[in-house]
Amino acid sequence: xxxxxxxxxxxxxxxxxxxxxxxxxxxxxxxxxxxxxxxxxxxxxxxxxxxxxxxxxxxxxxxxxxxxxxxxxxxxxxxxxxxxxxxxxxxxxxxxxxxxxxxxxxxxxxxxxxxxxxxxxxxxxxxxxxxxxxxxxxxxxxxxxxxxxxxxxxxxxxxxxxxxxxxxxxxxxxxxxxxxxxxxxxxxxxxxxxxxxxxxxxxxxxxxxxxxxxxxxxxxxxxxxxxxxxxxxxxxxxxxxxx
Amino acid sequence: xxxxxxxxxxxxxxxxxxxxxxxxxxxxxxxxxxxxxxxxxxxxxxxxxxxxxxxxxxxxxxxxxxxxxxxxxxxxxxxxxxxxxxxxxxxxxxxxxxxxxxxxxxxxxxxxxxxxxxxxxxxxxxxxxxxxxxxxxxxxxxxxxxxxxxxxxxxxxxxxxxxxxxxxxxxxxxxxxxxxxxxxxxxxxxxxxxxxxxxxxxxxxxxxxxxxxxxxxxxxxxxxxxxxxxxxxxxxxxxxxxx
Numbered sequence: 001x002x003x004x005x006x007x008x009x010x011x012x013x014x015x016x017x018x019x020x021x022x023x024x025x026x027x028x029x030x031x032x033x034x035x036x037x038x039x040x041x042x043x044x045x046x047x048x049x050x051x052x053x054x055x056x057x058x059x060x061x062x063x064x065x066x067x068x069x070x071x072x073x074x075x076x077x078x079x080x081x082x083x084x085x086x087x088x089x090x091x092x093x094x095x096x097x098x099x100x101x102x103x104x105x106x107x108x109x110x111x112x113x114x115x116x117x118x119x120x121x122x123x124x125x126x127x128x129x130x131x132x133x134x135x136x137x138x139x140x141x142x143x144x145x146x147x148x149x150x151x152x153x154x155x156x157x158x159x160x161x162x163x164x165x166x167x168x169x170x171x172x173x174x175x176x177x178x179x180x181x182x183x184x185x186x187x188x189x190x191x192x193x194x195x196x197x198x199x200x201x202x203x204x205x206x207x208x209x210x211x212x213x214x215x216x217x218x219x220x221x222x223x224x225x226x227x228x229x230x231x232x233x234x235x236x237x238x239x240x241x242x243x
Numbered sequence: 244x245x246x247x248x249x250x251x252x253x254x255x256x257x258x259x260x261x262x263x264x265x266x267x268x269x270x271x272x273x274x275x276x277x278x279x280x281x282x283x284x285x286x287x288x289x290x291x292x293x294x295x296x297x298x299x300x301x302x303x304x305x306x307x308x309x310x311x312x313x314x315x316x317x318x319x320x321x322x323x324x325x326x327x328x329x330x331x332x333x334x335x336x337x338x339x340x341x342x343x344x345x346x347x348x349x350x351x352x353x354x355x356x357x358x359x360x361x362x363x364x365x366x367x368x369x370x371x372x373x374x375x376x377x378x379x380x381x382x383x384x385x386x387x388x389x390x391x392x393x394x395x396x397x398x399x400x401x402x403x404x405x406x407x408x409x410x411x412x413x414x415x416x417x418x419x420x421x422x423x424x425x426x427x428x429x430x431x432x433x434x435x436x437x438x439x440x441x442x443x444x445x446x447x448x449x450x451x452x453x454x455x456x457x458x459x460x461x462x463x464x465x466x467x468x469x470x471x472x473x474x475x476x477x478x479x480x481x482x483x484x485x486x
Contacts, residue, residue, distance in 0.1 A: 019275075022275075029275060030262050033282065035276050036281075037280065178283065238474050241474055242471060
């Protein structure tokens with residue numbers, strides 16, 4: 001029991017939620033540490049959506065809506081933190097949803113699929129094949145899902161897989177709080193924001209973007225600019241940190 | 244199995260080790276997320292011991308050696324990451340070691356005590372009493388350990404407990420990679436460094452400090468300066484992050 005008067009109550013409650021999902025097998029234990037990394041960077045951007053992150057979310061909406069076949073790749077952390085937000089984004093964007101795990105077992109795939117379905121997500125099913133150029137189970141995906149997609153939204157992704165998807169010629173959109181990560185730097189578009197803030201921002205943009213605006217956002221996409229803006233936010237916050 | 248050619252191999256292996264200790268009950272699941280936070284800040288200081296962190300470690304050695312009764316407070320993460328380093332520091336400093344947990348159960352106390360003893364640590368035993376001004380089990384400590392100490396080294400501590408120990412009039416030394424945390428700002432002395440680098444630095448200083456040097460280090464302790472120096476390191480690294 002975390003006392004309610006603890007100054008970091010909200011953050012500790014989020015950790016407890018992830019820990020509970022880890023006990024149930026939805027979240028990999030390694031995913032808990034990855035979540036902690038995100039928390040640290042979120043602290044540094046002030047735990048709010050910056051102007052540049054909002055621009056990135058709008059550009060993501062434009063890419064999803066303009067895609068031939070958009071797929072949202074969901075892992076354990078994403079399902080634990082944002083199953084409801086994934087359902088809303090699927091509804092608004094028309095994207096397919098595929099469960100794709102770094103620590104892959106049939107049991108975890110089934111658990112996460114059920115959790116998503118309970119929150120209204122329609123989840124692709126089928127037989128995974130090793131289509132992504134990576135060793136072991138990390139190369140597995142559905143031929144009719146990520147295998148066929150031209151645009152993939154992969155929140156909280158591993159750098160290796162992000163790079164492999166890019167090599168397959170896919171446009172990769174990621175949500176990553178660390179603007180220095182290999183994922184952030186390898187993706188076509190990086191939204192430096194916390195997942196439960198970022199996904200609703202994309203969903204909201206899907207509902208309002210005009211077709212001409214979509215084209216302009218895609219044409220002016222500059223991921224290095226977006227990363228630099230996030231880094232500048234962090235530096236600025238560090239200047240005033242001890243005041 | 245993490246492929247050896249993964250660019251973040253070392254960091255992922257450390258996470259796997261913590262995850263294994265979590266499965267065994269040594270590390271609390273919430274401790275995995277806390278570890279991740281540390282990883283993020285370690286990345287920002289370049290995963291090396293800075294000049295200011297070395298000064299902090301030398302000052303910590305001076306405080307431990309000059310104490311009437313120094314106690315090292317060990318939690319699950321500290322035991323999992325640095326049992327051997329705690330043994331060496333106990334040997335060099337003469338400090339007592341007490342197991343003190345945020346997520347306290349008798350079973351975890353026993354597990355962690357055994358892990359420490361296997362690595363050569365002499366662990367205080369006795370009946371814990373609520374001497375620290377905090378609710379629930381978080382206020383428990385040994386009367387002949389932390390309860391009696393004038394100097395307490397508490398690596399990876401929670402901000403609440405750090406503050407409560409300060410209120411009891413104790414000098415608190417902490418090891419915390421986040422220079423903005425309440426722990427870092429509340430402690431008497433904060434070493435902004437990764438635990439398995441920081442503890443050996445204190446141990447090495449214990450062996451070499453002259454008595455006069457000890458007094459000078461303690462007299463010139465300025466924790467705000469040390470935190471500012473760590474923050475400046477991080478800002479500097481962010482400037483060059485995308486090069």
